[in-house]
Amino acid sequence: MDERYNPAEIEPKWQKRWADSGAFSVSEDKSAEKFYLLEMFPYPSGRIHMGHVRNYSIGDVLARHMRMRGKRVLHPIGWDAFGMPAENAAIERGRHPAEWTYDNIAQMREQLKKLGLSYDWSREIATCDPSYYRHEQAVFIAMLERGLAYRKHALANWCDHCATVLANEQVEDGKCWRCGNVVVQKAMAQWFLRVTQYAEELLAGLDTLAGRWPDEVREMQRNWIGKSFGAEVRFPLEAIDIPGKQPSALSGEREIAVFTTRPDTLYGVTFMSIAAEHPLALELAQGTEREAEVRAFAEKIQLEHKVKKGADAGDKRGVFTGRYCIHPLTGSKVPIWIANFVLMDYGTGAVMAVPAHDERDFEFAKAYGLPVQVVIQPAGRALAGAQLTAAYTDPGVMTNSGVFDGVPSEEGKRKVTEKLVAENKGRATTSFRLRDWLVSRQRYWGCPIPVVHCETDGIVPVPTQDLPVALPLDVTITGVGGSPLAKVDSFVNVTCPKCGRPARRETDTFDTFVESSWYYDRFTTPRHEGAPVEPNEAREWLPVDFYIGGKEHAVMHLLYARFWQRAMIDLGFLPKDTPREPFSRLLTQGMVCKEFYSRTAEDNPAHKLYFYPEETELRDDGVRVLKADGNEVFVGNVVKMSKTKRNIVDPDEIIGEYGGDTARVFMLFAAPPEGQVDWTTAGVEGAHRFLQRVWRLVRDRLPQIASVAAYKSVGELSLAAAEVRRATHRTIQRVTFDLGERYQPNTAIAALMELMNAISAFKGETADDHAVVREGIETLLVLLSPFAPHVADELFEHMGGKGTLLHHAWPKLDESALHEATVEVPVQINGKVRARITVAKDASEEVVLAAAKANERIAAELSGKTLKKAIYVAGKIVTLVIG
RNA sequence: GCCGGGAUGGCGGAAUGGCAUACGCAGGCGACUUAAAAUCGCUCGCCUUAAUCGGCAUGCGGGUUCGAGUCCCGCUCCCGGCACCA
Incomplete structure (x- = not known):
């Protein structure tokens, strides 16, 4: 075999062998348990980046491990191929989006293959292919027929100059990214999917994922869905006479409904706030002398809402409509205001204002000199409305609340609601923050x-x-003149x-989140023609057992997919008994980061220029300068690698210099999967060195072990040989646990390094010694193969192995090899280690404690003191407490 | 502001309530070499010491426990998400 480890030679060789032999296709052995492992599929932006390398390496290690453990593994890959960058490329470079996309796919496919990822390439899909999206269209039509899809007017970012709709990220500082024109909000008819219909179920489903999805992600979705418990309360309008109008037209039967989570504060209502978009906003002032003022204000606020969507919470502004409604319990008159902070699309678009116990209402009341009425008293303090400097929002005891005085606020919520129900003035209800999903895009490159x-x-x-x-x-x-499709x-x-x-x-066309909401279903039967999936195959494979991807998809993608899956089941596209949660287990991996280099543009201080690392160099005095002009560049924080910040490292450079195996091992070893990885070249070299050492270990020992069989638990071993065997089986135990239970490739690699060190340090002489070394090296290679598959297969072949280790059984643990006759146990006195004693592994507590006390050092410490307590934790530690 | 997550050597990180700092990187010393690279060996938390012994260390302050990086309470700082959601 070659003296030197040469990945450039062995990696292509094995990639070809794997491809030729169909090594990665799904096993036909139906008796084996299925395991569907999926990584979030990539957008074909052109080149893979380190984040992809990380995501797919983690997935591949687990996929290979599961296969070797005897599972029937489905491990597919495809392309999230619709989206805006393709259109941008068309505008900037004159290339057709389809051509650009398929070129990128071809490039990225080659890059992924260079990493030796064990994908079943025969199942590859691209979402821009009509054979894929036709099924999505069928599902949408079914949704439309069942009322799950609907059309209504909604605001979109619009550039008048380019006559086009802009995505949020194309709006920079409120201006069009291309022409700099001010972006306006334009109401257009848009398509929505009724996600809110599943709000309750999507929320409840999160509980079933406890322990299988990260708590963080479940919590984010919970907050996004945002369920609040409370009451809807109806405030009748006060009757007034307006000349020329029926007296009842704006009174009596008319009312304003509000949603509140604090019915216990109902007696503290001092005014009513309604949204500028509220249907009653203008009607109320009609015919009164305030009409002009109210109309002007409402229009101004509506415009503000359109221009700065979700702008900072700040100033509270409003206008009195001149009209009143009637408090449902006290019968008093409540003035109705229009307020800028009331949202039309949450609750009922109207809020009962309780300034004493709500921060926003308090600010508003202070701004307009409205009364503050305290109705909840905290224990041990007496609040007075006029003296309050901030709203009191915590629980307390109800006061100034008629029959409810003295009732604790939590209990009051229920009791007040009951009274409202009894008097037919309100009801208990819940409200969700979740909005329906806007799926239409005024774009070309989409479904x-x-x-x-x-x-x-x-x-x-x-x-x-x-x-x-x-x-x-x-x-x-x-890029200008509206949707390109409209012109065909x-x-x-x-x-x-x-x-x-x-x-x-x-x-x-559809939002591209639609394609990614069901691609995992399609992978079960990627070429099926009549329907999105073939039911038997879907039943066989779903749900995805293990899903791996970035945390940035914690809410949108993962929530939409959970919705779409339920809709597919309910609409009959998937068997009724398909699990409703599409992803059984979720691993969110951390970002790959690197510092960036930038400067402020000379012609525009708001514009930053970013430089690729190779455009800069580190001067001797430690200052980083631009090669082009020799002047200093700003060295930015360690942030996520991205094309815009140009702080990227192309995986091909690493693969070219060190090989795909090294790229994988580095990425996996650098940090636990959830953690962030800061890029350093030093780490890459460390990973490469490890693989080189394994290579040399096999090369150097091959003459001795080529003709011996692996050790088979017969014969007495020397102490040193038994130690190597113990290391071998200890490593099997650790790697199996780290991959199978903890999903932590980093500690598994550390264990492999330790095994390699242990074998390297052992110079065997006898036949048994060689057999033990052979067992150790074989085990090392088999365990290493999920991480560094090329070099493991190559070395295994030199050892006389056949085929690929992917089809080799995972090593079996020999418990007897772990057995140790004696153990070294530390002896603590009052929490400090003072001695170490060697005892028989199965020695009783009495024997061990006696041995500890007999120890010279311990005896000296004990003399003249009283032993208060003595504890022996078997095989671990002796603790003595003295006084 | 609210909700999450985190803080361990020079660095990335390890540690079912039981020997903190595994493994790797960087550094130091040595071997091989005419030399360098590569490789191999030793060393490597801080203070004290000639060296041991010893003392101090898991962001800060308390607590539970024979024993806390790990569990509980109160802070500080950093990262992420949401942000007028009644």
Whole structure:
């Protein structure tokens, strides 16, 4: 065998062998337990980056491990191939999005193959392929028919100059990223999916994932869904006479409903706040002398809401409508205000204001001199409305609340609600923060929404047999002048499927989160034609047993997928008994980070320029400068590698210099999967050195062990040889536990390094010694193969092995090898280690304690003191407490 | 502001309530070499010491325990998410 470890030679050799022999395809042995392992599929941006290397290395180690443990493993890969970057490339470089995307896929596929990832490439899918998205269109039509999909007006970022809709990330500082024009909010008819219908179930489902999904992710989803318990309370409008109007038109039967989580504070209501968009906002002031003022204010606030969506919580502004409603329990008059901070799309768009016990209401009351009425008293203090400097929002005892005085606030919530129900003035209810999912995008490179707009029949779904609605490829993409699809006459002009008259096709496309909401289903039967999945295969494989991806998808992708899966089941696209949670176990891996280099642009102080590491160099005095001009660059924090910050390391450089195995081992060893990895070249060299040492170990020992068989538990071993055997089996135990139970490749690699060190240090002489070394090295290679598959297969072959270790059984633990006759036990006195004694492993507590006391050092410490307590933790430690 | 997560040598990190600092990186010393690289061996928390002995150390302050990096209470700082959600 070669003197030197040469990954450039052995890696392509094994990649070819694996491909030729179909080593990665799914096993046909149906008796084996299934294991569906999936990593979040990549967007084909052009090149893979270190984050991908990390994500896919973690997945591959687990996939290979599971296979070797005898599981029937499904480990597929594909491409999240629709999306905006393809359109940007078209605009900037004049390349067609399809061509750009498929080129990128080809490049990235080669890069992934260089890492030796064990994907079943025969199942590869790209979501931009009509054979994929046609099924998504079918599901959408079913949703539309069941009312799960609907259309309504919503605001979108709009650039007048480019005549196009912009995504949030294309809006920089409120301006269009391309032309710098001010972005406005334009109301357009948009498509929504009724995620809120599943809000309750999506929330409850999170509990079933306890211990299997990270708590952090479950908590984020919980907050996103945002369920609040409370009451809906109805405040009737006060009757007034407006000349020319029916007295009852704005009173009596009319009312304002509010949602509150604090019905216990109902008696503290001093005014009512409604959203500027509230249907009653303008109507209330109509015909009064305040009408003009109110209208102007409401319009101004509505405009503000449109321009700065989700802007900072700040100033509280409002206007009195001049009208009142009636407090449902006290009957007193409550002034109705329009307030800028009330959201129309949460609750009822109206809020009962209790300034004494709500921070926002307090600020508003202070700004407009409205009364503050304390109705909850904390224990041991007496609050007075006029003296309050901040709202009191904690629990307390109800006061100034009629029959409820003295009732604790928590109990009061229930009691007040009961009274409202009894008097038919309100009801107990819940409210969700979760909004329906806006899925339409006014973009070209996406899945067409399969409906037709007909003047006679309105919205008509495309008949299933006419699917797919294929995205036309003969378009020119300019980035201005609206949706490119709208300009393709052959696409737009259709006949109505219902009445046969001329109609227009929908030109919006889906949000790309739609494709990623069900790709894991499709992987079970990627070539099935009649439906999204073939039910028997779906039943066989679903759910995904182990899902690995970045934390950045904690809410959106993972929530949408959980929704879509339930919809697929309920609509009959998946068998009824399909588990409703699509991902049984989730591992969120940390980011790969590196410092970045930047400067402020000379022509625009708001614009930052970023430089690739190779454009800079470190001067002798430690200052980093730009090679081009020799001047200093700003050295930024260690942040996530990204194209925009240009702080990327191309995996091909690492693979080219050190090989794919090294890239994998470095990424896996650097940190536990959840942690962040800061890139250092030093770490890469360390990983490479480890593989080189393994290579040399095999090379050096091969002459001695080539013709012996691995040790088989016969014969007396020397102490040193028994030690090596113990190390071997201890390593089997550790690596199996680290991969199978803890999913921690980093500590497993540390264990392998220790085993290698132990074998290297052992110079065997007898036949038994060689047999033990052989067993150790074979075990090392088998255990190493999930991490560094090429070099492990190559070395195993030199040892006389056949085929790939991926099909080799995982090593079996020999408990007897772990056995030790004696153990060294530390002896503590009052918590400090004062001596170490060697005792028989199974010695009784009495014997060990006697031995400890007999120890010279311990005896000296004990003399003249009273022994208060003596504890022996078997095999671990002796603790003596003296006074 | 609210909700999560974290803090261990020069660095990345390890440690079912039981010997803190495994494994690796960087550093120091040595061997091999004409020399260097590579490789191999030794060393490597801090203070004290000639060396031992000893003392101090897991962000800070308390507590539970024979025993706490780990469990509990109160802080500080860092990271992430949400952000007028009634």
